[in-house]
Amino acid sequence: MFVRNAWYCAGWDYEVTQSRDSLITRKIANERIVMYRKPSGAIVAFEDRCPHRQAALSLGRKEGDSLRCMYHGLRFSAEGKCVEIPGQKVIPETACLRPFPVVEKDNWIWIWMGDPSKADPTLIPFAVGPSEKDWNIKTSKLHVQANYREEIANLADLSHITWIHENTVGGDIQYTQAQPKFELLPRGLKTLFWVRSCSPAGSAKHLFPPDAKFDICFDITHTIPCTWILHYRMFTPGTATDGESNGQLVLDTWSSQAVTPCDDHSVDYYYAWGCSRETDFPGASDMLREATDIAFREDAVMLEAQHIRMVEKPDFKQLNIALDAGPGKMLWVLDKLLKEEAHPERGPILAATRAV
Amino acid sequence: MDSGCGVSPSKHSATLPTVSIELVVTCLTPEAQGVLGIELRHPTGEELPLFEPGAHVEVRLSNGIRRQYSLCNDSRERTRYCLGIGHAPESRGGSRYLHNQLKLGDRLQVAAPKNLFPLRQGGEELIFIAGGIGITPILSMIRHCLSVNRPFHLYYCARSRTRAGFLQTIEALAGARAHFHFDDEHDGRWFDAKAIVSRHPREAHVYCCGPEALMKAVQEAGADRPAENLHFEWFSPKPNDDSKSQPFEVVIRSSGRRIHVPADRSVLDVLEGNGVSIPTSCREGLCGTCQVGVVAGLPDHRDSVLSDDERAANQSMMICVSRSRTPVLELDL
Numbered sequence: 001m002f003v004r005n006a007w008y009c010a011g012w013d014y015e016v017t018q019s020r021d022s023l024i025t026r027k028i029a030n031e032r033i034v035m036y037r038k039p040s041g042a043i044v045a046f047e048d049r050c051p052h053r054q055a056a057l058s059l060g061r062k063e064g065d066s067l068r069c070m071y072h073g074l075r076f077s078a079e080g081k082c083v084e085i086p087g088q089k090v091i092p093e094t095a096c097l098r099p100f101p102v103v104e105k106d107n108w109i110w111i112w113m114g115d116p117s118k119a120d121p122t123l124i125p126f127a128v129g130p131s132e133k134d135w136n137i138k139t140s141k142l143h144v145q146a147n148y149r150e151e152i153a154n155l156a157d158l159s160h161i162t163w164i165h166e167n168t169v170g171g172d173i174q175y176t177q178a179q180p181k182f183e184l185l186p187r188g189l190k191t192l193f194w195v196r197s198c199s200p201a202g203s204a205k206h207l208f209p210p211d212a213k214f215d216i217c218f219d220i221t222h223t224i225p226c227t228w229i230l231h232y233r234m235f236t237p238g239t240a241t242d243g244e245s246n247g248q249l250v251l252d253t254w255s256s257q258a259v260t261p262c263d264d265h266s267v268d269y270y271y272a273w274g275c276s277r278e279t280d281f282p283g284a285s286d287m288l289r290e291a292t293d294i295a296f297r298e299d300a301v302m303l304e305a306q307h308i309r310m311v312e313k314p315d316f317k318q319l320n321i322a323l324d325a326g327p328g329k330m331l332w333v334l335d336k337l338l339k340e341e342a343h344p345e346r347g348p349i350l351a352a353t354r355a356v
Numbered sequence: 357m358d359s360g361c362g363v364s365p366s367k368h369s370a371t372l373p374t375v376s377i378e379l380v381v382t383c384l385t386p387e388a389q390g391v392l393g394i395e396l397r398h399p400t401g402e403e404l405p406l407f408e409p410g411a412h413v414e415v416r417l418s419n420g421i422r423r424q425y426s427l428c429n430d431s432r433e434r435t436r437y438c439l440g441i442g443h444a445p446e447s448r449g450g451s452r453y454l455h456n457q458l459k460l461g462d463r464l465q466v467a468a469p470k471n472l473f474p475l476r477q478g479g480e481e482l483i484f485i486a487g488g489i490g491i492t493p494i495l496s497m498i499r500h501c502l503s504v505n506r507p508f509h510l511y512y513c514a515r516s517r518t519r520a521g522f523l524q525t526i527e528a529l530a531g532a533r534a535h536f537h538f539d540d541e542h543d544g545r546w547f548d549a550k551a552i553v554s555r556h557p558r559e560a561h562v563y564c565c566g567p568e569a570l571m572k573a574v575q576e577a578g579a580d581r582p583a584e585n586l587h588f589e590w591f592s593p594k595p596n597d598d599s600k601s602q603p604f605e606v607v608i609r610s611s612g613r614r615i616h617v618p619a620d621r622s623v624l625d626v627l628e629g630n631g632v633s634i635p636t637s638c639r640e641g642l643c644g645t646c647q648v649g650v651v652a653g654l655p656d657h658r659d660s661v662l663s664d665d666e667r668a669a670n671q672s673m674m675i676c677v678s679r680s681r682t683p684v685l686e687l688d689l
Contacts, residue, residue, distance in 0.1 A: 184635060320642035322661040328637030328645025336633070352608070352632045352689045 002029035003337045005114030007124050009258030013107045025058035027262040029113050034058040038065045046097040125227045128254035137274035138289035146303040148261035155228045156326035167202035168295040174198045188223035189330045197237045203291040213237045215245035226259035252276040376467045390443040391521030403434045407469035409500040410493045416465040423450040426493035442489030472668040473589040482508040487566020513537040513547040549573040565589035604680040608689045623675035641677035649688030654681040
């Protein structure tokens with residue numbers, strides 16, 4: 001089940017080039033998509049399926065602004081209208097492709113999977129991409145054989161970094177003791193918490209004395225389908241036990257992550273992390289990218305094994321624990337949007353809750 | 357008047373491990389019919405962790421059960437903890453075990469004292485209202501008041517004189533400041549909380565511990581007073597005991613809307629039925645998704661998410677299973 005009226009991340013802007021062969025195919029929310037860049041620079045996206053016999057247009061050829069199917073040669077304009085059927089003079093009105101609205105923002109390609117008339121660019125989540133000049137942001141991507149709900153649950157409860165990421169981006173037992181403050185958003189959840197007097201992350205431990213401690217702030221905005229933007233800041237340990245640390249800012253970073261469901265059993269994961277120019281030092285932002293590359297493989301191993309079991313026993317009675325509040329809230333928001341799309345006649349479901 | 361479930365206060369076991377010490381039973385005293393006094397000391401006579409008036413300790417019994425009991429001795433005493441245990445007829449094992457099986461010289465695992473019923477510092481008039489075994493935390497408060505020469509009034513009620521624990525101790529300590537009410541000496545009539553509370557100025561601070569009916573009566577009697585002047589040590593219900601569920605009203609803070617919650621329906625169900633939508637997941641008090649802030653009234657916590665301290669703070673609740681101890685509960689929605 002996927003929310004249709006939403007912006008889905010279709011990749012990094014640099015993946016779609018002006019090259020002759022740059023016809024990029026994706027599966028997003030069970031739809032096959034083909035994308036290419038017009039000579040003018042704008043990206044167009046269509047269903048990757050020739051209306052004639054369902055041939056893959058991504059096996060086709062760019063011709064100026066237009067796209068030719070390389071099975072029987074049908075050619076389509078950048079608006080998706082068929083403009084040539086070799087061997088036939090008349091082109092039927094129905095010979096056209098299904099176009100998808102596309103916007104490039106923060107070096108990400110965003111694609112609207114629902115009703116094009118509702119494609120509102122202001123719904124694209126805030127993110128910090130590699131072209132932000134005050135930040136040294138490094139990007140990467142990964143494919144994971146899991147359902148996106150499992151990714152949502154993974155990202156909405158960071159206590160797992162104590163365990164899965166013991167040697168990379170987590171490790172300290174303190175992450176399990178964090179008391180997140182949640183704030184419900186119309187299409188997501190804000191989560192804020194401090195981890196105080198915490199050991200440095202596993203992959204950076206060697207940079208500091210063995211007893212080094214930091215105050216770490218996690219300020220997260222998570223939106224549907226699964227865009228996860230983290231402002232992560234490290235301070236020397238302060239004496240404050242509530243609110244902003246009174247230690248010294250050591251590292252100021254943004255991590256922008258978009259998990260795009262391909263279908264019920266896989267996701268594409270586009271992510272970035274990096275330091276502010278002010279707190280960066282040679283190799284630091286690259287270290288963060290390396291750490292996430294390893295860490296997200298660690299997640300993938302766990303999530304893929306979990307997904308196999310979820311599919312084996314869909315009715316298994318799962319235990320709930322107190323750490324499930326974040327995943328519970330975020331999945332509730334997803335289900336709420338799914339219900340609203342399934343029953344537009346009932347109107348929006350207004351969530352009545354404040355930060356707890 | 358029933359002496360409640362016999363422990364004071366009775367709370368859910370702490371979820372986090374706490375450091376505990378092994379103490380020896382050095383004295384067992386029958387304090388009244390159905391009330392057992394227990395004195396605990398360190399095996400080598402060492403000093404014990406400090407406690408404040410109103411504090412309790414968690415005791416782990418040899419049959420594995422954990423129970424919380426108020427400390428009733430003088431908080432200046434450093435080498436012993438004294439408890440008073442009421443015998444609950446329907447005991448789930450705690451008080452029955454202590455009353456029937458505990459012997460001098462037995463050892464008990466005891467966690468460091470915690471205080472969820474602290475006595476405020478200050479000069480205002482103090483009114484103590486104790487019912488049955490609820491006298492135990494009040495007793496340590498009285499001892500403290502006498503040691504610092506702070507004025508107070510004590511109202512102590514029980515079903516009968518023979519069932520009122522520590523009666524002679526209190527008469528000796530408090531003299532004319534102690535007022536007693538025994539139901540059987542008033543043709544079975546209960547203590548008149550309204551009449552008693554109204555005798556004292558609004559600025560007085562009321563500390564009440566006892567059976568739920570008594571505390572509710574005191575709460576109603578003080579309903580027109582500042583909430584911060586009323587202090588209660590609530591008995592905890594058996595978890596998810598729906599047979600005891602009562603109807604109540606919830607008020608939505610943002611709209612002022614009042615919604616009736618019948619005894620057999622959860623706050624969550626009733627709110628959803630009224631078009632008030634709340635994030636929820638497990639719907640059985642386990643996951644914390646439906647946590648909601650509490651503005652006024654006292655929740656009856658029945659979840660497995662909140663810690664003892666969070667329960668006592670009463671600032672939020674899980675509306676899928678938790679209910680209300682007060683007729684009206686205002687939620688931060």
